[in-house]
Amino acid sequence: MTAIISFIAVLLLVAIGYVGGSAGPSVRFLFGVVIPYAAFIFFVGGLIARIMKWASSPVPFNIVTTTGQQKTLPWIKHSKIESPYSAFGVVIRMALEILAFRSLFRNLKTQLHEGGRVAYGEAKWLWMAGLAFHYSFAIILFRHLRFFIEKVPVAVQMTDMLDSFLQIGAPLLYATDVVLLGAVTYLFIRRVAIPQVRYISLAADYFPLFLIFGIGATGVLMRYFTKTDIISVKMLAMGLISFKPVVPDTIGAMFFVHLFLLSVLFAYFPLSKLVHMGGVFLSPTRNLPNNSRAVRHVNPWNYPVHVHTYEEYENDFRDKMKEAGLPVEKE
Amino acid sequence: MKIYNGGPIFLGILVFLAIALFPFYNNFGKVNAKPEPKVDTPAIQEYEKANGKKECIESKEWMRGEHMQILNQWRDSVVRDYNRTYKSNSHPNAAPFNMSLQSGCMKCHSNKKKFCDECHNYLSVKPYCWDCHIQPEEKEEVKS
Numbered sequence: 140m141t142a143i144i145s146f147i148a149v150l151l152l153v154a155i156g157y158v159g160g161s162a163g164p165s166v167r168f169l170f171g172v173v174i175p176y177a178a179f180i181f182f183v184g185g186l187i188a189r190i191m192k193w194a195s196s197p198v199p200f201n202i203v204t205t206t207g208q209q210k211t212l213p214w215i216k217h218s219k220i221e222s223p224y225s226a227f228g229v230v231i232r233m234a235l236e237i238l239a240f241r242s243l244f245r246n247l248k249t250q251l252h253e254g255g256r257v258a259y260g261e262a263k264w265l266w267m268a269g270l271a272f273h274y275s276f277a278i279i280l281f282r283h284l285r286f287f288i289e290k291v292p293v294a295v296q297m298t299d300m301l302d303s304f305l306q307i308g309a310p311l312l313y314a315t316d317v318v319l320l321g322a323v324t325y326l327f328i329r330r331v332a333i334p335q336v337r338y339i340s341l342a343a344d345y346f347p348l349f350l351i352f353g354i355g356a357t358g359v360l361m362r363y364f365t366k367t368d369i370i371s372v373k374m375l376a377m378g379l380i381s382f383k384p385v386v387p388d389t390i391g392a393m394f395f396v397h398l399f400l401l402s403v404l405f406a407y408f409p410l411s412k413l414v415h416m417g418g419v420f421l422s423p424t425r426n427l428p429n430n431s432r433a434v435r436h437v438n439p440w441n442y443p444v445h446v447h448t449y450e451e452y453e454n455d456f457r458d459k460m461k462e463a464g465l466p467v468e469k470e
Numbered sequence: 471m472k473i474y475n476g477g478p479i480f481l482g483i484l485v486f487l488a489i490a491l492f493p494f495y496n497n498f499g500k501v502n503a504k505p506e507p508k509v510d511t512p513a514i515q516e517y518e519k520a521n522g523k524k525e526c527i528e529s530k531e532w533m534r535g536e537h538m539q540i541l542n543q544w545r546d547s548v549v550r551d552y553n554r555t556y557k558s559n560s561h562p563n564a565a566p567f568n569m570s571l572q573s574g575c576m577k578c579h580s581n582k583k584k585f586c587d588e589c590h591n592y593l594s595v596k597p598y599c600w601d602c603h604i605q606p607e608e609k610e611e612v613k614s
């Protein structure tokens with residue numbers, strides 16, 4: 140049900156983008172310039188606001204989670220990355236987490252066997268599809284820089300060339316287009332096909348999947364099927380980034396669907412689970428060193444407690460203590 | 471609002487801004503030229519004299535988006551079916567065209583650098599066709 144609602148929502152967005160793109164010049168200006176600017180400002184501002192909110196929440200305990208031997212006695216082998224002790228170890232651990240999705244790699248499948256025996260099996264598909272999805276998304280975004288830089292840098296050209304090395308058709312097929320749409324499709328099927336996962340899936344899980352699929356699909360349609368004048372698209376893109384916006388009228392409506400879905404994605408980003416892009420860096424279970432035996436982690440919530448020391452106590456009661464024959468430290 | 475661990479977090483935000491705003495500051499203060507493919511080659515002028523107008527094998531708007539696809543179709547048609555003549559759909563009165571990259575398109579568009587490359591460089595499109603097919607000689611380019 141939630142999946143169907145999200146699907147209809149994205150279809151509606153496609154329709155809005157299409158109608159906007161087919162309308163007169165002022166509406167096209169709204170969809171080609173005003174909405175993208177607004178969405179971009181909201182994306183950058185919103186993401187920073189979310190990060191500041193996280194940064195203002197204290198971490199009361201050292202809650203690092205580890206999967207390796209803590210640094211202890213010199214003759215016990217220390218697992219430097221799984222249970223990092225130094226800042227360097229933490230950096231390596233975070234890099235592996237962000238670039239290789241290490242904790243997702245440990246994903247397990249729990250099965251109940253006959254006689255109530257529980258067994259854990261490998262479940263690497265989620266990790267693989269997640270990695271494939273994120274990397275193809277990043278590569279596509281990087282390739283899109285050709286619309287935003289006048290003299291396209293060599294790095295972008297090389298990526299373009301490697302991505303189309305299969306030399307299928309004209310214009311050449313990009314491998315990442317196939318991988319992106321395939322991986323998003325898998326991630327969706329996983330959510331509906333596995334009962335436990337379907338049970339915990341919300342509209343907020345389906346909606347971004349459909350939205351990203353929509354962006355990819357409209358891009359693919361534009362490149363291989365319906366075509367649009369992409370020379371004019373570059374003029375629009377360059378106009379946006381140099382604050383001299385133009386909306387050439389040779390751009391087809393499909394581009395406006397692409398751009399509108401993208402604007403929605405950007406605006407939705409800081410409000411949704413997609414902020415994990417920034418959040419992953421701030422996960423205390425990953426980014427703290429496991430040095431709680433060596434370094435005292437002071438809870439920032441601690442308020443100043445009035446402590447009455449023994450010395451003060453003795454000062455208060457010295458006479459009475461002497462009378463009662465109790466030993467005192469100072470005469 | 472008290473900020474904890476501000477140092478690395480602000481550094482991270484700076485890196486994020488540097489990436490997100492890259493296109494803006496990278497292009498700052500530059501003047502952007504748009505490509506203007508030239509269609510004034512001798513072959514096209516001859517065609518204009520004979521037929522009274524400049525025209526491509528199909529309408530200009532259609533060619534903009536679809537020329538790579540038609541080249542692909544031409545290639546298949548010639549190499550697989552041995553069919554070398556192309557009848558235009560949008561110019562029904564035009565004489566059939568020779569389905570060929572080198573002696574079709576490039577006969578009219580003999581100014582590759584000022585035509586095909588003008589657009590392709592703008593968007594960094596690098597057709598690999600010229601690994602095998604021969605580019606038209608462009609004398610005026612050599613001089614300048």
Ligand code: HEM
Nearest residue numbers: 279280283286313316354355358359361362369372376401
């Ligand atoms: C999250 C951001 C975006 C994603 C995931 C995305 C995705 C895609 C994909 C998968 C394609 C198919 C062809 C290819 O891979 O190059 C494509 C094409 C295209 N995209 Fe995007 N896109 C994004 C942002 C943008 C933006 C900001 C623009 C505005 C300039 C844009 C304009 C285009 C155009 C004009 C094409 C057709 C390219 C061609 O015909 O070669 N896209 N997009």
